[in-house]
Amino acid sequence: MQPFADKALLYGHAASEAIAEVLWPTRCAVCDAPGEVLCDACRRNLPYLDWWRACPACGAPFGRTQCTECNRTMLAGTGYARPPFASCASAVVYAEGAPRIVRAYKDHGERRLAADIARIMFQTAHPTWLAEAQAIVAVPATAKARRHRGFDHMAEVAKELSIRTGIPLVHPFARPRSFDQRGLGRAERMANLAGRIQTTPGASIPGSVLLIDDVYTTGATLFSASDVLAAAGAECVRCLTFARVY
Numbered sequence: 499m500q501p502f503a504d505k506a507l508l509y510g511h512a513a514s515e516a517i518a519e520v521l522w523p524t525r526c527a528v529c530d531a532p533g534e535v536l537c538d539a540c541r542r543n544l545p546y547l548d549w550w551r552a553c554p555a556c557g558a559p560f561g562r563t564q565c566t567e568c569n570r571t572m573l574a575g576t577g578y579a580r581p582p583f584a585s586c587a588s589a590v591v592y593a594e595g596a597p598r599i600v601r602a603y604k605d606h607g608e609r610r611l612a613a614d615i616a617r618i619m620f621q622t623a624h625p626t627w628l629a630e631a632q633a634i635v636a637v638p639a640t641a642k643a644r645r646h647r648g649f650d651h652m653a654e655v656a657k658e659l660s661i662r663t664g665i666p667l668v669h670p671f672a673r674p675r676s677f678d679q680r681g682l683g684r685a686e687r688m689a690n691l692a693g694r695i696q697t698t699p700g701a702s703i704p705g706s707v708l709l710i711d712d713v714y715t716t717g718a719t720l721f722s723a724s725d726v727l728a729a730a731g732a733e734c735v736r737c738l739t740f741a742r743v744y
Contacts, residue, residue, distance in 0.1 A: 527602035528595035557586040583724040588742035589622040616658035632704035637711040670701035
């Protein structure tokens with residue numbers, strides 16, 4: 499009876515998806531054209547960052563020669579002389595279609611975008627990063643955000659990225675309590691995050707970690723998470739985000 503019940507459940511799920519597609523057709527998160535959650539044209543036309551112009555340390559779009567984001571002057575007052583991670587890269591600038599993708603995924607619950615976001619991030623990651631990484635770690639959503647959305651958005655992207663790369667996915671972070679970063683500057687954001695991101699007791703951290711997040715704004719979240727991973731044993735933390743605010 500169990501195989502029959504499993505097939506019935508599978509067919510029922512497929513039927514419900516077909517009905518939902520008829521009533522609410524899939525549309526592109528950027529241009530709203532029917533067919534896909536992110537159409538090929540909009541994917542191609544995203545404001546991709548140029549790796550060769552970006553800062554090799556923090557990934558700022560135009561910092562290859564002299565970065566205006568992670569120099570000592572800009573980091574003054576944060577407690578950092580340089581970023582605590584080995585390097586960081588972002589796939590796109592947070593402009594044009596990128597905010598629409600992030601909002602559709604995080605705020606409107608279009609979870610199918612996780613695969614598209616992971617695909618774009620995968621294409622951005624330097625091959626040596628992927629060859630060296632022993633684990634993929636996602637910045638955790640707060641408990642409040644997890645309850646509100648019904649899912650941990652970066653955990654799902656990390657799962658898709660793990661499938662694409664073959665790099666194991668680990669979950670070393672405890673669920674952080676809620677924190678509001680709106681209206682805060684870089685130093686204030688870093689102070690606000692102090693102690694909020696922590697690993698679970700007994701968490702095992704490999705030596706080389708690829709840490710991922712959706713949007714790099716001031717870097718406060720990635721700085722804090724990188725510090726925690728290093729304290730737990732990670733010798734090399736590289737960061738990868740979908741978008742970069744600039």
